[in-house]
Amino acid sequence: MQRREKGTGTVYRRDNGTWVGRMNLGRGEDGKIKYKCVSGKSEAEVKRKIRELCRRDPTQNTSQILLENYLLSWLVNVKKISLKPSSYDRLEATALKQVIPRIGSFKISEITPEDVGAMLTEIKDEGLSYSTVKKTFDCINAVLTYRL
Structure with a gap:
């Protein structure tokens, strides 16, 4: 049996014989899955x-959110409670000094791997350390993975 493609939802049969499909629309601004x-x-x-739901806007309202707003919300609502204070401070500093000035004005649904790569190359070309580049990548990767 072939595995379903990611993002196609779950389909199952109820006891009364009707079929139900449930699709994950991503996370809302509050961080909860919709x-x-x-x-x-x-x-x-x-x-x-x-399939019709997928053809429409699968991300619903989250497609219009700017990365800056989503990233700051994610930091406060998700990461602040799960990290030690020093780790949170470093992540927040990375977000504020590296990510937001470069791609914070992009809509979160329009960010491409090329945008992330260009941002990392820019940081590297400025002569910043490998550790800074790595922490910047880890920050943007974590927030975009969480959104999915």
């Missing part, structure tokens, strides 16, 4: 409805 559920009489019908 879901959309659809139901139908057949598995094919539910899969079709999920």
Whole structure:
């Protein structure tokens, strides 16, 4: 049996015979995962409805959020409670000094690997240490992975 493609949702059958599909829409500004559920009489019908959801804007309202706003919210709501104070301070400094000035004005849905690569190259070309480049990559990678 082939594995489903990532982001296509979950389809299952209820005890009463109806089929249900549930799709992860990403995280909202509050950091909680948002879901959309659809139901139908057949598995094919539910899969079709999920494909239609994917064709629309799968990220819903989060596509218009700027990286700067999402990153700052993520730092306060997610990382501040899970890191030691010194680790949080370093992550916050990296976000404020390296990430936000360079790509903070981008919409989070429009950031490409090329944008991240260009930012890291710019940091390296400024003569900053490998450790700074690595911490910057770790910061942007963590926030974008969390968003998914």
